[in-house]
Amino acid sequence: MNSAVHPAAKALWFIENRFDMSMTLDDIAAHAGVSRFHMTRVFDVRMGMPVMAYVRARRLSEAAKRLAGGAGDILSVALDAGYGSHEAFTRAFRDQFGMTPEQARDRKSLYGIKLQEPFIMDKALIDIPSPHTLVTGQAICIGGLSGHYRGEETAAIPMLWQKFGPYLPDVPGRIGDPHTTYGVCYNQSDNAIDYIAGVEVSPDADLPPEFSTVRIAPQTYARFVHTGHISGLRATWSTIWDKWLPESGLRVKHAPFFEKYGPKFNGRTGEGGVEIWIAVEA
Secondary structure (H helix, E strand, C coil): CCCCCCHHHHHHHHHHHCCCCCCCHHHHHHHHCCCHHHHHHHHHHHHCCCHHHHHHHHHHHHHHHHHHCCCCCHHHHHHHCCCCCHHHHHHHHHHHHCCCHHHHHHHCCCCCCCCCCCCCCCCCCCCCCCCCEEEEECCEEEEEEEEEECHHHHHHHHHHHHHHHHHHHHCCCECCCCCCEEEEEECCCCCCEEEEEEEEECCCCCCCCCCEEEEECCEEEEEEEECCCHHHHHHHHHHHHHHHHHHHCCCECCCCEEEEECCCCECCCCECCEEEEEEECC
16 A cells, blocks of 8 residues: 555544644545545544544543643633533533533542543555446435434444345335345435435335335446455445545545445355445546
């Protein structure tokens, strides 16, 4: 792998070096040289939490250290952490640590407080050239079971597939390849994403009430291939967002992206390969 600094590493450096200054997601993305949408995905995949959640947790953790050390003026601590009022700081601090700033200061100890220490970049990206291919995708409608996930909660996506499994033999209105399934990421925000485990269905299919649908417009995609065991898929995703796409010069669109599990994929063994489709500017 070449020695280029990739977007997630640039973001970490930027965050830690502007710790006491105002900082937005747009600022971080601009420094890393990628779009706001790309930044949210690469940081979440590489680090396991949304980028702005990391910024908040780091600032609140440093504030907790100051309070436990006996800081006298809580408002000064709040302002340094990026909060404009004592009240806003107290709400955020309680949400993060389950106690008020006053309680943390009175305890004079960090015991029982789960601090967010600086991330150390994991350099374990896949050391092969980018295998992406530009393809034109047709309009499709995916129906299946969906979930809403924040950061590290994406680790629960395999459970969604387990729940979807019993539906596979007889999904109403199913069309397309009967041996292909899709994992679609959509409704992306700065700190969360929706994911649907499903199959291609007719837009007017009479689906079970627990099902969701997502319609994907025709567009240009960068198609990647994960060839190893399914357990290594996260490493492939990390490499796509943090290495291959930035080096390709392609601009990612704010649109659904998906995993395509074709006829060769074996859900029991986790082998057979997965295609990853990411919408890009034509």
